[in-house]
Amino acid sequence: MSSSQHPVALRIERALRLDRSVSGPTKLLAIVMFLPLIDGIFPALILAGGIDTVAGVVQVGLLVFGGSATLAVILAEMDGTPREQAKVVLLVAAGLLPLAAIEAALAPTIASVLDLVIFERFAALVIAAVAAKTASARIGEYLPSAGVIVGLGFVASVDPAGAELVFVPDPTTIVRAIAAAGVGVAFALGVALFGPWLRENLDIDRFRFGSAVALGVLPLTLLDVTPDQAPLAVLIVAGVLAFDPGGTAESDAADGAVANGGRDSSDRWTADRGEDAESDRATDSEREPWL
Secondary structure, eight states, X not given: OOTXXXXXXXXXXXXXXXXXXXXXXXXXXXXXXXXXXXXXXXXXXXXXXXXXXXXXXXXXXXXXXXXXXXXXXXXXTXXXXXXXXXXXXXXXXXXXXXXXXXXXXXXXXXXXXXXXXXXXXXXXXXXXXHHHHHXXXXXXXXXXXXXXXHHHHHHHXXXXXXXXXXXXXXXXXXXXXXXXXHXXXXXXXXXXXXXXXXXXXXXXXXXXXHHHHHHHHHHHHHTTSSOTTHHHHHHHHHHHHHBOTTHHHXXXXXXXXXXXXXXXXXXXXXXXXHHHHHHHHHHHHHHOTTO
16 A cells, blocks of 8 residues: 555556555556556647647646656655666656657657647646545545546547548657656656655655646646646646645654554663553453453
């Protein structure tokens, strides 16, 4: 079970445990980072114009490919030295970047059969749903999956009359897609390399909630309700608020003391209490045989 209790990471981890052939923190990280490509979130963002600007590329990379789920898996699940964890991230990147480029290359062809105005609304809806699932596991139980929302958006916005199924990739879109995935990889690398320091100074769950808020703002930028840089600003504020020097270490030490039952400070007292408890139970059994 993920130490960070991240709803997305927990849900994926439970699914992995059902399939014993697929397990381990490395595969968990790969699935978390590949999930936007698998469930259609990233293609939906491309079609909705989510990476048309530099700010959009950075925000999609940090919030969709990086984000709190990636951070939680690396900090709470992965073992090994920072260099070993960085190698795992690069291994994941070797498959992530080409697949992002392929989906971006197909985007113009898909766009030719869709009413993008309608589809943008569904893209905003799917990001809002992911934000809600990130913030609360209970809310996520009542929301449809991202793939279902994207599929419904495709059906609702398809426009066969204007269909032109011609494969004409847009090099600019491909470069932006690779850049967005690259930002996510850079984020994961930074977390891996600075993992020991982050574990001592960052509240993972507080950052998770902040990134969920930033994700919730992202759909508003797709609909031109808020400035393009708003999600990035919210994420920066979330990172600052999640900064908690020494708090994590002190909390872990306190939890360890509770879990040890105070044995470190009074082993003899604990042993004596155990003997007294056994004696009390024996006396009670003699007085009341039905116990």
